[in-house]
Amino acid sequence: MLIEFGSGSSIKTRILLDALIDPVAYVPVDVSEEHLLMTADDLRSSYPGIEICPVVADFTKPFSLPTAKAPYSHVALYFPGSTIGNYTPEEAAGLLASIAKLLGPQGGLLIGIDLQKDVSTIVAAYDDSQGVTAKFNLNLLERINRELNGDFVLPNFQHKAIYNSTDHRIEISIVSLVDQNVMVGDTVVNFAKGEKILTEYSHKYSIEGFAELARPHGFSLHQQWTDSEGLFGLLHLVPDGAADE
Ligand SMILES: C[S@@+](CC[C@H](N)C(=O)[O-])C[C@H]1O[C@@H](n2cnc3c(N)ncnc32)[C@H](O)[C@@H]1O
Numbered sequence: 001m002l003i004e005f006g007s008g009s010s011i012k013t014r015i016l017l018d019a020l021i022d023p024v025a026y027v028p029v030d031v032s033e034e035h036l037l038m039t040a041d042d043l044r045s046s047y048p049g050i051e052i053c054p055v056v057a058d059f060t061k062p063f064s065l066p067t068a069k070a071p072y073s074h075v076a077l078y079f080p081g082s083t084i085g086n087y088t089p090e091e092a093a094g095l096l097a098s099i100a101k102l103l104g105p106q107g108g109l110l111i112g113i114d115l116q117k118d119v120s121t122i123v124a125a126y127d128d129s130q131g132v133t134a135k136f137n138l139n140l141l142e143r144i145n146r147e148l149n150g151d152f153v154l155p156n157f158q159h160k161a162i163y164n165s166t167d168h169r170i171e172i173s174i175v176s177l178v179d180q181n182v183m184v185g186d187t188v189v190n191f192a193k194g195e196k197i198l199t200e201y202s203h204k205y206s207i208e209g210f211a212e213l214a215r216p217h218g219f220s221l222h223q224q225w226t227d228s229e230g231l232f233g234l235l236h237l238v239p240d241g242a243a244d245e
Pocket of ligand 1: 005006007010011012029030031032057058059060080083
């Protein structure tokens with residue numbers, strides 16, 4: 001049985017489902033219900049032999065796993081896309097501990113991590129010349145205006161991405177360019193010029209560093225893959241002892 005945390009459109013998952021030997025069930029887990037159920041329907045048409053059991057849940061909180069109709073021997077958790085990097089190492093360790101419980105002694109975790117690399121390459125990815133990330137970040141304010149009755153004036157705010165070399169993470173924020181008051185519903189929010197709204201962390205790991213983070217939770221590094229430039233890593237972590245079998 002394959003579980004995926006933060007499955008989104010399950011596009012990468014199709015590559016894995018095509019390659020797995022006799023998968024019994026696929027359990028995509030996502031908070032975005034409408035999108036998840038639509039994706040599950042598409043997958044049912046493409047993979048009639050695999051039971052598709054979507055779960056609407058926040059994977060950082062306890063939730064129940066569905067039981068597949070057919071018997072299965074192993075649970076594998078797929079967590080690609082480096083979503084784990086959005087959590088602090090302490091939070092990521094907590095998540096690894098709950099994943100270890102979910103998998104049991106026979107399971108395995110296939111996880112994607114964005115690797116530490118040249119700082120200018122990282123910064124360029126979060127502050128691209130075409131302004132794609134800036135638009136994505138400032139879209140939060142547009143959504144607050146639309147969905148929470150806010151009155152953010154977008155030109156008064158600026159996207160900012162800095163790399164914190166001590167904590168090995170990109171810190172994305174929205175900076176107020178002037179002293180201003182903003183209404184969100186009935187609430188007034190004051191911003192001083194230069195004040196930041198922190199919107200995202202994206203932690204970068206080394207393969208060894210991530211394996212180290214997972215070790216106290218009973219995981220051993222079984223296999224690893226990177227692209228030719230070593231920018232991104234995919235790790236297969238298995239419960240201790242299973243790596244030698
Ligand atoms: C960046 S997308 C990645 C989608 C896909 N896994 C991929 O790699 O292309 C992150 C997805 O994770 C979901 N997500 C983020 N945090 C979540 C959480 N705590 N619980 C459940 N789903 C979450 C979002 O709704 C979104 O669909």
